[in-house]
Structure formats: structure tokens, C-alpha cells
Amino acid sequence: MDRRQLGRRRLLALGGSALLLGTAGGCSVPGTGAAGPAPARATCAPRSTLDPHRTLAGLPLLYEPDGRGRSFSFEPAFFARLEDWAGSLTRTLPAAPAQLSTYGSWVDGGSACDSWHHAGRAVDLARVRLADGREVSCRYDRWRSLEGDALAASRRAYWSLAAGLHRRFATVLTYLYDDAHANHLHVDDGRSGAGDAVFSPRSRVQVQVVQAVCSYLWDVPVALSGSWDGATRRAVGPVLERLGLDDDLTADGSWAGLMDASAALGRR
Numbered sequence: 001m002d003r004r005q006l007g008r009r010r011l012l013a014l015g016g017s018a019l020l021l022g023t024a025g026g027c028s029v030p031g032t033g034a035a036g037p038a039p040a041r042a043t044c045a046p047r048s049t050l051d052p053h054r055t056l057a058g059l060p061l062l063y064e065p066d067g068r069g070r071s072f073s074f075e076p077a078f079f080a081r082l083e084d085w086a087g088s089l090t091r092t093l094p095a096a097p098a099q100l101s102t103y104g105s106w107v108d109g110g111s112a113c114d115s116w117h118h119a120g121r122a123v124d125l126a127r128v129r130l131a132d133g134r135e136v137s138c139r140y141d142r143w144r145s146l147e148g149d150a151l152a153a154s155r156r157a158y159w160s161l162a163a164g165l166h167r168r169f170a171t172v173l174t175y176l177y178d179d180a181h182a183n184h185l186h187v188d189d190g191r192s193g194a195g196d197a198v199f200s201p202r203s204r205v206q207v208q209v210v211q212a213v214c215s216y217l218w219d220v221p222v223a224l225s226g227s228w229d230g231a232t233r234r235a236v237g238p239v240l241e242r243l244g245l246d247d248d249l250t251a252d253g254s255w256a257g258l259m260d261a262s263a264a265l266g267r268r
Helices: 003-015 076-087 148-166 204-216 230-242 254-267
Strands: 051-053 059-063 072-074 097-104 122-130 135-137 171-173 185-188
Touching: 051 076, 072 076, 135 148, 148 171, 148 185, 148 204, 148 254, 171 204, 204 230, 204 254, 230 254
Parallel strands: 059 097
Antiparallel strands: 051 072, 097 122, 122 135, 122 185, 171 185
């Protein structure tokens, strides 16, 4: 057992919940990177103040480690934003969604209160199963060893799914964020709150998704540095022009337009 695994198990024991098995060690920091905007401070909420759900927009919620349906606890406003995203999946996936697999939402923060999971305002998504038997996998730890067309297809599906989440949430942590997120997408509303996400060039995770969708969805390769540099601006510029969007991603509609169009490429 390596140190990261030990740390995750210790945090789980302190939290008294199995709902974040394999993920808690990577989700205890609510920020978006050292160079990113300062997020609101995470808070704790007792489970009794949250709403339990076994489905999201009618899709059964399964616990990723055992594949069984369970009830997960969410803060109501965050859950409503997730339902908006899940309801859009029929427009961005190659087949109708059938199930969502997750490592969990709320976990008891004890005295820590250093993650939005402790407030029921975060979820860790592992995969979306489709009605035709296929899946969109967030398990980079499993598909990163693929080659050729299989790798390209898995990567395209992953980043189109991430783009749909980034359109609504400012904090979506991917495998580019750190190794702890190689088996899931972490989503929380700690920075964006009840509104749609707004782009910040100082947000490492938002810059990473721009670089990834340019490279893997729009065929405009750029280094996945997380830095809003000249190369990244030059790469995304033609994509925004093609979509008829302002080349300033902070302008009204540009961020949402780029993320919506990138998510829609998941239909391929």
C-alpha cells in the first residue's frame, strides 16, 4: 500500500463513511490550483440537513466499487445544478444515458471541513453507462494504457463529458489536475455557486479543459500546461472563430458556447 492509499483510508476512517472510497485523498482540497482564483471556504453540513437521492434526472446512481444502487446525500441547490447537467446528456452522448456510477457525494468532514464533499456540494463521477451497453468512462486509470483508435475514442468521450460539466461548474478536477483524480471527475460548486461557470485565465483547471478540448476534440494540439499562455490563446482562437464566439473567453457567451459545442462532440 503506497502513502496515497494509506492517506485515503485514514481520511475515510476519520470521516466514518465509505462513500468516497478511493477518492477522498484527492478531493480534500477545494481550490483550483495555486495560480487559480481563491475559492470560497468549504463548510461542513450534517447529513440530516441534506436530501438523499438514488437517481439523478431519472438515472440510477450506482456506487462504483460494487456497482450497486445506493442513496447519496446532496445539498439541494447543487443537486438541481447536477440535474440540469444530467438532463442535457441525451444531447451530448452517442446513445441515451442509462446509469451513472459514482464514488460518492457527501462525506462526514469531522473537524476538517476542507472539502465541498463535507457540505454535500461535490460528487465524484466514475462513468456514464449508455442504454446500448457502451459507456463513457472517467476511469483514466483503466483506459490510459489503450492505444490508437481505442485511446482516442476514450479520450474524446471523457473530455466531451468534462466540457459539459465545466459549462456549469467552475471546479471540475480531471486526471490532469493530479494522479488522485485518475479514476474519477470531481465536480463541486464551491467557486461557481448557483450560477453558471465563468472563465478565469487564472484557473488552472479551466485552462486545462481549454487545452484538452482543443487538442482532443477540435484537433488543434497545444501543450496541456494549465497556463494561459500565448500558445493556448493561439490554439483556442480559431476554434472560437469557427463557432462564431468572441475570442475573449471571459466575454458573455464565449465560455458557455465553447463548452457546449465541445460537449456536443460526444455524440460522435
